Amino acid sequence: MSHNLLVRVTHWINFLxxxxxxxxxxAILMAHPRFYWGESGYFDTPAAFELPLSVNLDQTGxxxxxxFLAAWIAVINGSIYVVWxxxxxxFRFTEYKYLQRLAYLSVIFGLLPLTILTGLTLSPAVTAAFxxxxxIFGGRQSARTIHFFAADLLVLFLIVHVIMTIRxxxxxxxxxxxxx
Amino acid sequence: MISxxxxxxxxxxxxxxxxxxxxxxxxxxxxxFFDASNTLTFASHRLLLRNQPLVRxxxxxxxxxxxxxINETNPKSDRYQHxxxxxxxxxxxxxxxxxxxxxxLSLETLKxxxxxxxxxxxxxxxxxxxxxxxxxxxxxxxxxxxxxxPQARYVVFHTVDGWWDSLDMFDALHPQTLLAYGMNGGxxxxxxxxxxxxxxxxxxxxxxxxxxxxxxxTEHLDDVEDGTGAVGAAYGYSWYAGI
Numbered sequence: 029m030s031h032n033l034l035v036r037v038t039h040w041i042n043f044l045x046x047x048x049x050x051x052x053x054x055a056i057l058m059a060h061p062r063f064y065w066g067e068s069g070y071f072d073t074p075a076a077f078e079l080p081l082s083v084n085l086d087q088t089g090x091x092x093x094x095x096f097l098a099a100w101i102a103v104i105n106g107s108i109y110v111v112w113x114x115x116x117x118x119f120r121f122t123e124y125k126y127l128q129r130l131a132y133l134s135v136i137f138g139l140l141p142l143t144i145l146t147g148l149t150l151s152p153a154v155t156a157a158f159x160x161x162x163x164i165f166g167g168r169q170s171a172r173t174i175h176f177f178a179a180d181l182l183v184l185f186l187i188v189h190v191i192m193t194i195r196x197x198x199x200x201x202x203x204x205x206x207x208x
Numbered sequence: 209m210i211s212x213x214x215x216x217x218x219x220x221x222x223x224x225x226x227x228x229x230x231x232x233x234x235x236x237x238x239x240x241f242f243d244a245s246n247t248l249t250f251a252s253h254r255l256l257l258r259n260q261p262l263v264r265x266x267x268x269x270x271x272x273x274x275x276x277x278i279n280e281t282n283p284k285s286d287r288y289q290h291x292x293x294x295x296x297x298x299x300x301x302x303x304x305x306x307x308x309x310x311x312x313l314s315l316e317t318l319k320x321x322x323x324x325x326x327x328x329x330x331x332x333x334x335x336x337x338x339x340x341x342x343x344x345x346x347x348x349x350x351x352x353x354x355x356x357x358p359q360a361r362y363v364v365f366h367t368v369d370g371w372w373d374s375l376d377m378f379d380a381l382h383p384q385t386l387l388a389y390g391m392n393g394g395x396x397x398x399x400x401x402x403x404x405x406x407x408x409x410x411x412x413x414x415x416x417x418x419x420x421x422x423x424x425x426t427e428h429l430d431d432v433e434d435g436t437g438a439v440g441a442a443y444g445y446s447w448y449a450g451i
Contacts (some may be wrong), residue, residue: 060335067266068276070336072274088333089444092451097245139215153410153450156263157256170330173341 032116032120038109041101043186048098050183055091057086063176067167076173099147105141129186138177146175233376235370235448236429236437242446250448254378262323263409266327271392272338273332277399280369283419288368296403297425305364305425315403318389321345321353326384332413333449342407343390348381351425360425363405364432368419373438374429374447375415377407384409389422412449414440 061079062069069075148154149161149171165171193199214417235250237243281291291299300312325343347363363380379385386407389396396402401418408415429437437447 056335059333061334065268065320068272068337068339070272070276070338072276073272085334089440090380091445092333093242093246093444093446096249096451097242100245100248134274150331150450151253152263152329152412153253153257155411156261157253159264162264168331 034112034203035109035116038105038112039202041105042109045098045102046182046186048094049102052091052094052098055087056083056095057176059088060063063172063173064169065166065168067162069169084130101143129163131188133181134186139182141184143175143182147176148173150175159179210231210307214451216295230438236435243358246446246448249450251398253448253450257378257410260382261385265379266329266339269325270339271327271341275340275391275400276336277282277397278330280317280418281406283368285368288419292398294400299403301404302425303350303354303423303425306357306360306427307351307425308357310354313350315389318350318387318404319346321349323390324383324404325390325408326386326407328384328407328409330413332409333436333445339390341390342386342388344386344404346383347375347387347406348383350387350423351380354425356425359427360405361427362426362432362437364426364429365417365420366422366424367417368421371413371417372433373440374432375416379408379410382410410450412451414445415449424432 045109057079058081061081061083062075063079064073091204145161146165148158149165149168155161155168160173162168165174190199193202227414231241234247234307240246249254296315299315301318302312302313304310312339322345323343324346325341327339327341329337329339331337351360351363360377362376364372364374375385386409387404388407389404391397396405401420402450404420406416406420412418426432429435431441433444438440438445441447
């Protein structure tokens, strides 16, 4: 399986922006590692659950900046990748087993849009333009909680994906060693 | 008919016209690595919000109990404590800069002008959110009152506890941007910024300064304080917080 250069480059940019999103996401989360369901949630309201992270209020500035830089890169890069892959028929699912196919499709059409949309629901500006986002996810704090779980599943997918490509040897085509 | 070549040749020309027109409306930059993405967010939000929609407003039964009071909750300065002891009757809000009628507004004057009451959600950058009812004077009405000049582009706010921040006219003139003096039906409590705080509903909570003490209307931000547009820049907080 030979990967063309553009697919390889966009894949690595995607990987880097993904790691940046996960790291900066944790930096933001450390300011308030409590989760709620519904519209609102703050110190005095009971949490749906709380993570055993030590509260750190000083990491949100760079955390947000890096999160949105990486999000923009991921969205722009991802769009280039999807369009290019469709043109080149990179999604050759015949090579994959049924379960693999299901995993990739549910990430691309399920988890990714869910993470993006719940992330946008946390924006006071975007929700002013699209208030229906609140109706879809049941409020800002619900969206924040869903965003957290969807992102966790994406990280889990990334780990499994990396392990599988290393074990199957197809990682060679991503680092260029096996490119024909 | 326009040929493809002509059309392609027109792109750089259109681009430079757009850039020149836009440059003045971009947020202040700090030479930060993140300016590019924050500007992209800012520009896309301005496009999404071009018709100035209002944020959601709730009914009063959605108001949350014990709305969190963070950062400063009772400024210690003698001047503030003196004003507080006098029920803020001696409190004055100076408004200066690019206005035809600079002066000082008393709390009484602010309360006499037509007010707006809104039940909105406060979204803290830390991640929590809470709902409260705010009563105040739309900032646009205040600027109208003091005769804002046409070249004015920014409104700069200073506070009793030494914070400062700024808004451009797009947000300053939004109908829900208030100088709020009331909360949940009563006077604005000391812990929440008495006598007057700012409400900027389409951005994170840190733009809604408490204890507003002075307003300046300007054309540029480079010569205001350290030139970064807000005290938050020094702490790594982006000037535009619509996220």
